[in-house]
Amino acid sequence: MAAEQLGKVARSDAWALEFKDVGKTYQRHTGEKVAVVRDVNLKLEKGGFLCLLGPSGCGKTTLLNLVAGFEGATAGEILVNGKAVKGPGPERGVVFQNDLALFPWLTVEENIAYGLKIKGVPKRERREQALAWMKQVGLEQHGKKYPSELSGGMKQRVQIARVLANDPDILLMDEPFAALDAQTRTHLQLELSSICRQSGKTVLFITHDIQEALLLADRIVVMARAPQENIKADFKVDLPYPRERMNEQFADLYNRLLDEIDNPFKAQTAPQLAIAGKTSGEKD
Template sequence: MTGGPAQAAGSTVRIEDVDIRFGDFLAVNGASLDIAAGEFVCLLGPSGCGKSTLLNAVAGFVPPASGRVLVGDRPVTGPDVSRGVVFQSGEALFPWLTVKQNVEFGPRMRKLPKQRRAALAEHYLDMVGLAPSAKRLPGELSGGMRQRVQLARVLANEPTLVLMDEPFGALDAQTRQVMQVELDRIWRESGKTIVFVTHDIGEALLLADRVVTMTAGPAARIKEVYEIALPRPRELTDPDCARLYRRLRDDIGAEVTKTLRAQGLDDGHAGRTPEGAGAAVIGETHGR
């Protein structure tokens, strides 16, 4: 497209021995991780394990108590347009603005010329498949469509890093699966680095180059990093994918069991595989 965006390459991310505290509460302890430019990384773990907290540190919303985060070799000291955040709820959109106006909002705040703003909005709305809905209001859209608008709005700011905090968590199962396929396509087309928080094992396997599991909090740590060297598109029924699913399920299930014990809720089956007590807490939302 003439006048369209010159796509910025994805940026590297380096998390160096990061502690995150809220008062006396140690939420994340000694997290270290390197992410390559253009990589898709999922942070995976049970609720309360610090996934979103670590993501917020990368976004610049939460300052580390110690250690540091670098994006593209620059220390993160606060929010920045180069790091776009897609939240779980489509309510983050401005309901009084049209789809196109929502996508143009960031470039307008950056004082880009009108023609440039329009070109960016048209390009990214076309990328997320919503060009025909440009004049509609968010309230006239489905949940999945609103999430696509959110993604287009973030991409229109031309970030090198996209941070996604359980963006499909509020969607029904069928819409969620469609959005996963679409996100995989958009990631490959855009070349952005994506860090994606989820508690859904299947979602992580379908999307990620690497899956990073975290221990149960408080003082959550990065537990394991899994390389997902499987061809795309992926199917959870593929034997190699199914084997990885079981490894991740056991890994996360062990952390769920620790949480249950700490809460005094262990039913006497703490040593059992997550196919028992743990899996009931994790949930397998794909039903596959």
Template sequence: MTKAIEADLPPAKQDGGGRGAAVRVDGVDIKFGSFHAVCDISLDIAAGEFLCLLGPSGCGKSTLLSALAGFVRPHQGALTVDGTPITGPDPELGMVFQSSEALFDWLTVRQNVAFGPRMRGKSRAEQTALADEYLSLVGLRHCADRFPGQLSGGMRQRVQIARVLANQPQVVLMDEPFGALDAQTRQVMQEEMGRIWQASGCTVVFVTHDIDEAILLADRVAVMTAGPAASIKSIYEVDLPRPRDESDPAALELRHKLRQDIGEEVRKALRDQGLDPEDER
């Protein structure tokens, strides 16, 4: 069954392994001038865990992810990976963006994936070996000599995932990576993501606004309050066997709880804007 648990007391992942690292968010505030984006967020993420950040639009999910990636400096609090402070971008922190435009159109798929190892000074043989290994993992070894423009949207996103994994990071940060895909491709990518995560052993922090996606992928789901000054509202453990069945009664129960949590925040945001959601009925 699923249950809400305290934001700063997550369960340790029992079967995690591989290269994953533990992530700690300790009393983090993020401000942009006078705008208070997120407020006093504390969160422990176990090594090898798949955590989804879920919440209404504008609640600061991507802002928190950017801070974990080292792109944004918190106004207050600390972010650490295995106890080491996050002070800026780091090869151990891989970022997968929503758009596949981050790929280099003038490089082949293999060259795109080998780019990180190349920048880290790996030999040409090592670059090729790593690129082919992770292209095989995402099911695109046969496309290694193509260019990104010759691939579908879903395939380009898999190349982007392979490029991040080729750096062999401990933590993979994903900002709605399937949001721009059509429904059918998105479903396939969600199923593939679970397999890729289990094979890589990385810790994954995955931002989404899709409740079903979170249930399908996550070990735990952290629900954020509506912004500004967003915080963690609740955290749910997803105690369901993999691969997951959306018609499982426990999955349906969790979906109901998540919809209720997020609905409360959306209604609160509307009231803060001077709108009464009850008037829309």
């Protein structure tokens, strides 16, 4: 299926993120060079919520790491707000899949306020902001607890609140809910969708879960696995929020995305949504 055409944006300053012929190659210990991604051209509008979707090994996380500045591209250029990425920066906030980014010796409140402290925000003001974000993510009763005292879902809420407290222009999220139970995951998906739409943040979200992508994104880019290592399809998701799985539009988009994903076990692991409202059987 050909990539769907998205409406053009007239203003050149409307792009929060641009990939221009971006490639990333690694060299193995044998000297062999392996391309992880190649010739990626992509633009993300300010305030957009884009999901990179695809199977393991297709280069999704590599692209996110390049945007975050954790790694450098070996070809092409990445622009954030029109400026080339040269390394990590405060305009980009990263939410990781695990909770290793939290400081175990700091409380919930202190973790959320940490970036504000580094910026030199006065103690009273950063405490007020930390409390506001704790309330936003439902942690107002847990501010004095340490990460070891929290559930997995609560730790992810702390990560999200800490990133949002720093007020970055772009949120970079690498499968942040993958390790959570289904009920907690669904709750945080809805919570994240609401927060991002209210704040107007630009989001680049990595997932291999089709339903998660459809619940969150206004645009979904499907990545192809090797040897293409590139963008295979580009979908606009024109569904109202909050989104429901039990309708024909959702099922139709799910099935079209499923057809695009390179998965040799697709027939066994992810049957199509034949009836709206039925679960898909998709495996994470």
